[in-house]
Amino acid sequence: MNMIRPQRRDRIDLADFDEMLLNKPEEEKWELIDGRIIKSMVGARWEHHLIVSNIQFALENHLRGQGSKCRVFRETFFLKKASDQLAALPDVFVHCGPLTPDQASVDDALLLFEVLSPGTAANDRMIKRVAYQRLESLQSYVLVERDQPLIDIYRRKSDGWHGDPPLQCMSDRLRLPEIDFEMTLADVYRDVISDIS
Secondary structure, eight states: OEEOOOOGGGOOOHHHHHHHHTTOOTTEEEEEETTEEEEEESOOOHHHHHHHHHHHHHHHHHHHHTTOOOEEEESSSEEEEGGGTEEEOOSEEEEOSOOOTTOOEESOEEEEEEEEOTTTHHIIIIIHHHHHTTOTTOOEEEEEESSSSOEEEEEEETTEEEEOOOBOSTTOEEEEGGGTEEEEHHHHTTTTSOOOO
């Protein structure tokens, strides 16, 4: 992952970023984080895709089973917030507000997930985490390591953001009380990492 690091005065706003996207090379993925463009290549390893699919599948089944109006989005649907100069493509996120037929982004995610690789971990753990935690709607930010069973959860509490103890055993349960949801790490890593707990 390559982060373009312009000087502070060279940060761009969301409108300029949206215009630049019209000329973006197809093989590149661009995000705007705090007014700075982050470029990466389109595509990821199969492990990444299966983890994302496992999380998305479990969330969608749970929300549909509850009759919830919340929806799950992944990787190609933008989370945009003009006041924060943010245009991100989270690996998975949950949105619980209304949607219009022509909508191409939302600005009010309830839950966000990023699957970390060695190349993305620093941005996801620091730069994106700070940007995401500015979103007033966001209640939990979940970081899932791709290559080992390890999940970190940051939660909004009355006195700010706090990290939970890491989940590392395949029998550990990822709990998201905002939507009354839980799944084991074994389900998160299904078909990716053997049960080594």
